[in-house]
Amino acid sequence: xxxxxxxxxxxxxxxxxxxxxxxxxxxxxxxxxxxxxxxxxxxxxxxxxxxxxxxxxxxxxxxxxxxxxxxxxxxxxxxxxxxxxxxxxxxxxxxxxxxxxxxxxxxxxxxxxxxxxxxxxxxxxxxxxxxxxxxxxxxxxxxxxxxxxxxxxxxxxxxxxxxxxxxxxxxxxxxxxxxxxxxxxxxxxxxxxxxxxxxxxxxxxxxxxxxxxxxxxxxxxxxxxxxxxxxxxxxxxxxxxxxxxxxxxxxxxxxxxxxxxxxxxxxxxxxxxxxxxxxxxxxxxxxxxxxxxxxxxxxxxxxxxxxxxxxxxxxxxxxxxxxxxxxxxxxxxxxxxxxxxxxxxxxxxxxxxxxxxxxxxxxxxxxxxxxxxxxxxxxxxxxxxxxxxxxxxxxxxxxxxxxxxxxxxxxxxxxxxxxxxxxxxxxxxxxxxxxxxxxxxxxxxxxxxxxxxxxxxxxxxxxxxxxxxxxxxxxxxxxxxxxxxxxxxxxxxxxxxxxxxxxxxxxxxxxxxxxxxxxxxxxxxxxxxxxxxxxxxxxxxxxxxxxxxxxxxxxxxxxxxxxxxxxxxxxxxxxxxxxxxxxxxxxxxxxxxxxxxxxxxxxxxxxxxxxxxxxxxxxxxxxxxxxxxxxxxxxxxxxxxxxxxxxxxxxxxxxxxxxxxxxxxxx
Numbered sequence: 001x002x003x004x005x006x007x008x009x010x011x012x013x014x015x016x017x018x019x020x021x022x023x024x025x026x027x028x029x030x031x032x033x034x035x036x037x038x039x040x041x042x043x044x045x046x047x048x049x050x051x052x053x054x055x056x057x058x059x060x061x062x063x064x065x066x067x068x069x070x071x072x073x074x075x076x077x078x079x080x081x082x083x084x085x086x087x088x089x090x091x092x093x094x095x096x097x098x099x100x101x102x103x104x105x106x107x108x109x110x111x112x113x114x115x116x117x118x119x120x121x122x123x124x125x126x127x128x129x130x131x132x133x134x135x136x137x138x139x140x141x142x143x144x145x146x147x148x149x150x151x152x153x154x155x156x157x158x159x160x161x162x163x164x165x166x167x168x169x170x171x172x173x174x175x176x177x178x179x180x181x182x183x184x185x186x187x188x189x190x191x192x193x194x195x196x197x198x199x200x201x202x203x204x205x206x207x208x209x210x211x212x213x214x215x216x217x218x219x220x221x222x223x224x225x226x227x228x229x230x231x232x233x234x235x236x237x238x239x240x241x242x243x244x245x246x247x248x249x250x251x252x253x254x255x256x257x258x259x260x261x262x263x264x265x266x267x268x269x270x271x272x273x274x275x276x277x278x279x280x281x282x283x284x285x286x287x288x289x290x291x292x293x294x295x296x297x298x299x300x301x302x303x304x305x306x307x308x309x310x311x312x313x314x315x316x317x318x319x320x321x322x323x324x325x326x327x328x329x330x331x332x333x334x335x336x337x338x339x340x341x342x343x344x345x346x347x348x349x350x351x352x353x354x355x356x357x358x359x360x361x362x363x364x365x366x367x368x369x370x371x372x373x374x375x376x377x378x379x380x381x382x383x384x385x386x387x388x389x390x391x392x393x394x395x396x397x398x399x400x401x402x403x404x405x406x407x408x409x410x411x412x413x414x415x416x417x418x419x420x421x422x423x424x425x426x427x428x429x430x431x432x433x434x435x436x437x438x439x440x441x442x443x444x445x446x447x448x449x450x451x452x453x454x455x456x457x458x459x460x461x462x463x464x465x466x467x468x469x470x471x472x473x474x475x476x477x478x479x480x481x482x483x484x485x486x487x488x489x490x491x492x493x494x495x496x497x498x499x500x501x502x503x504x505x506x507x508x509x510x511x512x513x514x515x516x517x518x519x520x521x522x523x524x525x526x527x528x529x530x531x532x533x534x535x536x537x538x539x540x541x542x543x544x545x546x547x548x549x550x551x552x553x554x555x556x557x558x559x560x561x562x563x564x565x566x567x568x569x570x571x572x573x574x575x576x577x578x579x580x581x582x583x584x585x586x587x588x589x590x591x592x593x594x595x596x597x598x599x600x601x602x603x604x605x606x607x608x609x610x611x612x613x614x615x616x617x618x619x620x621x622x623x624x625x626x627x628x629x630x631x632x633x634x635x636x637x638x639x640x641x642x643x644x645x646x647x648x649x650x651x652x653x654x655x656x657x658x659x660x661x662x663x664x665x666x667x
Contacts, residue, residue, distance in 0.1 A: 003049035004032060006056035011035040013059065014042055015408055015458035017443065020390060028390075030455045037448035038457055041382040042407045065128045068110075071412060073136045073466050076117040080135065082110040088124040092135070095120050117470045119415050134415050138466035141499030142479045145607055148431070149191070149356035152607065155659045156192030156360060157185050157652075158529065159613040160623050161224060162211065162255065162635065166643035168228060170248040171260040175342035176226035177643050182350035182358065184646035188656035189665060192432055193350060194360035194610055196533065196623075198224060198343070200301070202371060203332065204308045206261050209635045210624075212364045212436070213403070215313070215371030218425040219301050220339035222268070223261060230271045230338055232278040237270040254636045272331050290337045291330075297421055298333060300376030305332035314370035343429050357431035357478065360610075363422070365437040366403030373422075374404050380418035382407040385446040390454060398447075398454070405444050408459050416467050423468065427475035432608075434503065434527075438481030441465060442491060465498045480527050480608075484508065502526035504606060506575075506597065507541060516574050519604040527608040530597050530615065533623040538615040542593045544568045545620050553631055575600070590618075598655060602662040609664065616651040617641050 001009075011030075012018070016038050019029040039046055046052050067084045074080040090110055091103035095118035102112050110122070115137045122133040146152055164173030164181065182193045198221045199214030211221070227241050244263035249256065275283070291298065304315065306328030311318045343359075350358035366387055367373035374381050381404050388400040411419060427433055435441070441464040447454035472479050481495050482503045492502060504526045509517045522528055530538055536546045544565045551561040572593060579596035594615065601609045614623070617640045625632035646652065659665070 003052040006053045007035055010056050017456035020456055033452040034455045037452055038446055041385040042409050067126050068133055071134045073462055076137050076139050077114050079114050080112040086126050088126045090124045093121045117473055136463055136466045138469045139473045142469045142472040153664050154191035155609040155664045156190045157613050158194035158610045161195040163638045170250045172223055174224045174226040175346055176229055179346040179349045180643050183353040186353035186355045188652050191355055192357040192360040197362045197364045202313055203305050204313050209257055214364055214367050216373040217367055218422050219336055222335040222339055225338050227267050232274050234274045237274050240270055241267045272334055287337055291333045301372050302329040302332040304372035304375045315375040359430040360432035361430040362434045363426055365440055369404045377418040380406055380410050380414055384449045387444050388447050389445050400447050423471040427477040432478045434480040436482050438483055439487055496525055504528040506530045519600045522604045522606050524605040526606045528601055528606040529610040534626050536622055537619050538594050538597050539618055539620045542572050602658050611655055
C-alpha cells in the first residue's frame with residue numbers, strides 16, 4: 001500500500017469527513033494535505049511517507065488483535081452483553097475503585113450485571129493481548145424540568161453579567177450583583193436567571209473582554225468577584241476599595257475595562273495581603289481545605305496563572321525552564337476560592353427565593369489556544385489547529401474562532417477526563433447549562449495553522465452525549481444544546497432522544513416557505529427566546545439596527561440597505577399578526593411589537609422561555625455584532641438600569657403576570 005492510500009484509511013478510521021459542500025453547493029473533497037494536517041493534530045506522528053505507511057500497518061495490526069472495541073456504551077441499571085471475537089478472561093472495576101465488581105471467563109459474550117452511571121473499566125485477557133475497555137454507562141435521558149421542579153413550563157430572564165451595576169458596585173458586574181438580581185427577579189415569578197459564560201479569562205489577559213474567549217472553561221472569571229464580600233479587610237484596603245469606586249463614572253453607558261480592572265485587581269491583591277496577615281485559623285483552614293480537596297485540575301490552573309505572571313499569557317513561548325512561586329499559586333487559588341464561594345451563594349440565594357432552577361450558565365465552545373485549559377490538558381487537545389466554520393451565507397470568507405478543540409483519539413485514550421471535568425465543574429454551580437455550538441459534540445471544522453484548507457472531523461457523538469447525561473444526572477442539571485443553523489439529518493432528534501432541550505430563537509423560526517412559524521408549532525422540548533447576544537434586540541430588530549450597522553460598515557450598499565429594511569418591516573408585521581396584539585398609531589408600534597413578541601413566546605408550548613433584560617429595558621444595540629471587534633461596542637455596553645431598581649421594574653412585573661396568565665409555573 002502506498003502512502004496516499006494508507007493516509008486515506010487512517011483518515012477514515014479517525015473520523016475525518018472526506019468532503020463537504022461549499023457555499024455554492026459544490027462537493028469539496030478533502031485534500032491529502034488537509035487529511036495529513038488533521039491526523040497530525042489528532043496525535044499521529046506522520047512526518048514522511050514511510051511513517052504514514054508504518055502508522056497504518058501498526059493501526060491495522062492493533063485492530064486485528066482487538067477481541068472487543070476499546071469503548072462500549074451501555075444503559076445504567078441494565079446488564080451489558082458485550083460480544084467478543086475470542087475467549088477471554090475478564091473483570092470490571094467501577095469508576096473510582098479498584099474493587100472487582102464482576103469477573104469471569106467468556107467464549108463469545110461477556111455478560112456484566114447492571115451497573116450505576118459512570119465510566120467503568122473492563123479488563124480482558126486473551127491469547128493475543130490484554131486490553132482495558134472503557135464502559136460508558138449512562139442514563140437514558142438527561143434530567144427534565146418536570147423531574148427537577150414538578151413544573152412543565154417555566155420562564156426566566158437572561159442578561160450580561162459584565163454590564164450589570166448597582167449602588168454598591170459601579171464597575172463590572174459581580175457575583176453579589178448576580179445574587180441580588182436572582183432574588184429580585186424571583187419576586188416576579190422567574191424560575192431561572194441566565195448569564196454569559198463566567199469562565200476564567202486569565203488574570204493577566206486584561207485585553208480579552210469576550211466571555212466566549214476563555215482561558216479555561218473549568219474555572220471562574222475573577223473579574224466578577226465582589227470585593228465587599230471578602231473578609232478580613234484592613235482599613236487601608238477598605239479605603240483603597242472605596243476611593244477607587246467613588247471615581248468610577250456611574251453614568252457612562254460603556255464599561256471602562258482598563259480602569260475598572262486596574263482598580264479591581266489592585267483591591268484583590270490588597271485583600272489577599274490582608275488575608276495572609278489577618279485571617280483566622282478557621283479561615284485559613286477553609287481555604288486550605290478548598291485547595292486540597294479540589295481536584296488536581298486546580299493545581300494545573302494556578303500553576304499556569306502563576307507562570308503567566310512572570311512570562312506572559314501565551315504558554316507556547318515560555319522558556320523550557322519556566323518556574324513560579326508557591327505564593328503566586330496560592331494567590332490564584334485564593335481567587336478561585338472566593339469566586340466559587342460567591343457563585344455558589346448566588347445559586348443558593350436564587351433557589352431559596354423560590355427559583356426552581358436558579359442559575360442558567362453558558363458553556364463556551366472552546367478555550368483560547370494560548371490559555372490555561374490547553375496548557376494543562378495537552379494530552380486531550382488537538383495540536384496546531386483552530387476550530388471555526390467553512391464559508392457560508394453568514395460569513396462568505398469562513399470563520400476562524402482561534403479556539404482549541406478536543407482531539408477525538410486523545411480524548412478517548414484518557415477516558416474523556418478533560419471533557420468530563422469541564423462539564424462537572426460548570427454543572428455544580430447551576431440548575432441549567434447551555435452548551436454553545438452543541439454540534440461540536442458531533443463534528444468540528446478544524447483549520448490547520450499551516451494554511452491548508454480546513455475540514456471536518458467527527459467525535460464519538462454517542463459517547464459524548466452519554467457523558468453529558470452522566471454528568472447531568474450527577475449534578476441534577478437541565479441541559480440545553482445550542483443547535484442553531486444547519487445540522488446533519490437526525491441530529492436534533494438524537495439530542496431530543498437524550499433528553500437535551502433544543503434552543504429556539506424566534507427571529508430565526510421560519511418554515512420552508514420563509515414564513516414565521518405559529519407559536520403552537522414551536523418545539524415543546526426547547527428553550528425559546530427572541531434573540532441572543534449575537535442578534536438584534538426586540539427594539540433593534542424592529543428598527544433594523546443591525547441593518548444600519550451593515551451599511552455603516554460597508555457590508556451592504558444603500559440600495560441593499562433599503563431592500564433589507566423593507567423586508568424587515570414585513571417581518572415585523574408578520575410577527576405582529578401571530579399574536580393578539582393589534583397595530584395602532586406610530587407612537588405605540590414599539591410597545592405593541594414588544595408585547596407581541598413576549599405574547600408569542602409566553603403562549604407557545606415550549607418548556608422554557610427566556611426573556612432578555614435588554615428587551616425589558618428597551619435597548620436597541622446588540623451585545624455583540626459578529627464579524628466586528630472594535631467597530632461595534634461588543635461586550636462593553638452597561639445595563640441602563642441599576643440592580644437596585646429591579647423590584648420596581650414595571651415591564652418585568654408585567655412579563656411575570658403575562659407568563660403566569662399563559663400557564664408558566666404550571667404543573
